[in-house]
Amino acid sequence: MRPILPALAALVALALATPAVAADKPSAPHAATLAKVNGIAIPQTRFDEALATARARGASDSPELRANLKNQLIAQEVFRQEAVKRKLQNDPQVLAARDAAMIQRFLQLNVHPAPVAEDAVRSRFDAIITTLGPTEYRARIIAVADESKAREVTDALKAGSADFATLARQHSLLANAQRGGELDWTSFPLPPVEGQTQRLPLPFAQTLTGLKPGTVSGPVAYQGRIFLIQLEEARPTKVPNYNDVKATLRQALEAQALERATAQFVTGLISAAKIEQ
Template identity: 45%
Template sequence: MKHRPIAVTVRQAALLAVLATMGLAGGVPLAQASNKPSSQPSPKPSAEKGVEAATGPLPANAVARVNGVVITQAQLDDAVRASNVPDTPVLRASIKNQLIARELFRQAAEKQHYESRPQVVAAVEQARTVAMTAAYLRDQVKPAPVTDADVKAKYDAIVATLGEFEYKPSAIAVKDADTAQTVLTQLKKGTDFAQIAKQYSQGPGAAQGGALNWISFRTPIQPGNTQNWPQPLAEALVKLPQGGVSSAPVQVGDAFWILRVDEKRATQIPQYDQIKDTLRKQLEQVALQKATAQVVVDLMKNAKIQQQ
């Protein structure tokens, strides 16, 4: 079958431009589509082949050719996989148009020597550094494997910290005692807790009206067994009934806290099989961070580092 150059209409050119700059609807932006190197890089047209390289039959592994530069089936396949969208003929046709547009832009930029512009040189060097560092870390960072026993031990440790009840709290945290007293006065007058939290709180969940996640503590409260809550807050929370609000601010460091128990219920402990995958990922992340930190420590032993 003979392949002939395609005459691109103004409408087709506009479509290519839109695809190249915006990406597919529900598909993949051009930059993402090209983030995986092809196993068969596109060759540039050779001087020996001349016009034949630009106009002859497409090679068997090619899906398009742009001014003699081949876009391979492997490149298209990589881009389709990177899109994380179901593979369809429509998607493939659209991504192929993206790759064509990308190649047109590349050639135009190269023709005008954009590769020598300072911002391009800097971007290329940054990309090189990122890729080189990532490859080094993949080779050097060896996290300890997470076993099934590790995951089960983590689950048992978490369960051991849980109490009879769990609480859905809201909190308002302010920086001085006077503001805390103002907050308590407004609450006693019936002002909405969430409204006051959005106005005054400088603590977590302020934008959501002070709402925090469910929490459970084994009682009586033991130091170091408070789910990363400051111990005074944990002790104050478990004394409140459902709907109860702190009668006085709880000081932790330089902050003053007012708590409310939005809901209180018997602690709901998820089954091991429901949570084991999440726990494994958490343990693997911890192992990765620990192994990475060790690589840094080892490198710093022989490094000369100066800081201001």
């Protein structure tokens, strides 16, 4: 039964991240009408909901926006009526989509993540800053199978027959070979300590700190391969302003809160359900 939990958790997260599709429902007898298509009224409330959604996504309220939304709703009603004429309301794909929309709405109404406090966002920011060191490094790396190949690459560098990036494309066994062995900017506290090097292997971090920009390391043995490392650039670490990143951090913490709420909700569903496999 345990494998069901991750699948349902993913379903809940997806549903909560996706706007629900409004279900067709009859309008109240005296509800305001946006327009009529073949005598069928489109309620004004549907337009109001569409306008609110558009504005929430950053659109500016304007006559053009309102006209476009109205035309879209009219077109949707035309399409819906034509689909009904062809009895597509009983089509398996339509029924499946309707079930999916119903499930999605159910999940949105029942999974309630805990709100993220400003203090939690600030604490997360401070924790990230402590993982940085005084210097940022940008490097390239080549991985080869043995010392003989490493000497071949080193000799080519010394002879000037090719630059480091070209040799990485030609010889490196790593996935970033086609990017010339390029690594992202990284920073870590000094001296480098295992587990505190931004997932960079400790021997690589130790090697970087001993290089000057433009220089290449000697062979570095690691996990059965031989590595050559070039330090391209070093600079003082750029610490981001809290106000510039707090929205992104909040989103990450909200996603984590959603995962926790999802796990709790899914566990309850599973425990109450009779599941036969």
